[in-house]
Amino acid sequence: MATLPRLDIVAEQPNQTVDTSAEDDRIESIMKAFHKRLQEEGLKSTKQRDVIVETFFRLDKHITADELLEHVREDLPRIGYATVYRTLKLLVDQNFALPKDFGDGQTRYDPLHNQDPQHDHIICVDCREIVEFTDSVIDERLEALADDHQYSIRRKELELYAECMRTNCPNRPESDE
Amino acid sequence: MATLPRLDIVAEQPNQTVDTSAEDDRIESIMKAFHKRLQEEGLKSTKQRDVIVETFFRLDKHITADELLEHVREDLPRIGYATVYRTLKLLVDQNFALPKDFGDGQTRYDPLHNQDPQHDHIICVDCREIVEFTDSVIDERLEALADDHQYSIRRKELELYAECMRTNCPNRPESDE
DNA sequence: CTAGGTGCAAACAGTTTGCATACCC
């Protein structure tokens, strides 16, 4: 295999410690954008929405409605599924989140940081760890292919289901399976 | 945009008339492989399974359990969802079908013709027409990327959601939307 | 004040499962 052009790794280190103030800035700017959008749409800003949205972006992972609800309940114990689902739909409609189906029966929501190019995923079939990547070679080729077929791309979905190389990857079926 | 290397279009003409005897041969060889697999696994061959599998491969499209049931009912009016779902799961387990989620809330099943390379899809967001394609440039690049990340690909999922260029494409939201 | 948002419970859609009966090997 020849050496490849540089890879643009978008996010490869989950659970990493992050500079707290930088993180706060990030969240603040997202919340500001969110409130602006609400206003533009004539929608209301509520405590629930704020907590849900902030939690969603603070956790910053491919989360399910279920998981999100659980986290939000720490702040708002009386919140129900309906509000979480409705807020997630709002985020999707307003392009703050992208729903993804990785084939395990529940929708996951991918936080969209502003104008992030759409990224793709490698998902370990055993441990379910998800790595994000983008690659311009792929993207350009896809554009060209769509063009050839007379289609104009709105969005793409590209996932590689693969085995990670970690020797201690859990759930890996062994030879004795 | 420069001219591209040849595209391998796998299936672009739905509803096309096909040579009947060649079609019968194809089905026959699939059924033979299916029966062989059943035997290898110590599973039973039944009327229902045969009709479901034959219908599935004869229709040869990204079908939902619902649609398949409806077609099978023409031959077996008393068949229920359970049998269809169980047979589809059997086909998936035995690698005769691949479940796909195109984001409309129900699983579609993609018939796997023997060793077909895994193909990708372009889906019109308006008329939902699905075009299949494969492209070696993409595939090789993905292999290299996975390698770079220390992953070994088991399968991929690549879908382009796009607008087709048909002027009469139904469901297209017009400017007056 | 009032349109829009929330919480709860009930409804829903797609899929799976338990069980008695029917059938293949």
Next chain:
DNA sequence: GGGTATGCAAACTGTTTGCACCTAG
């Protein structure tokens, strides 16, 4: 004959909706 498959209905899961009450603008 014995274990597997089927058909039916009931259960289950993830998600949506109806409605009375609440709250931001």
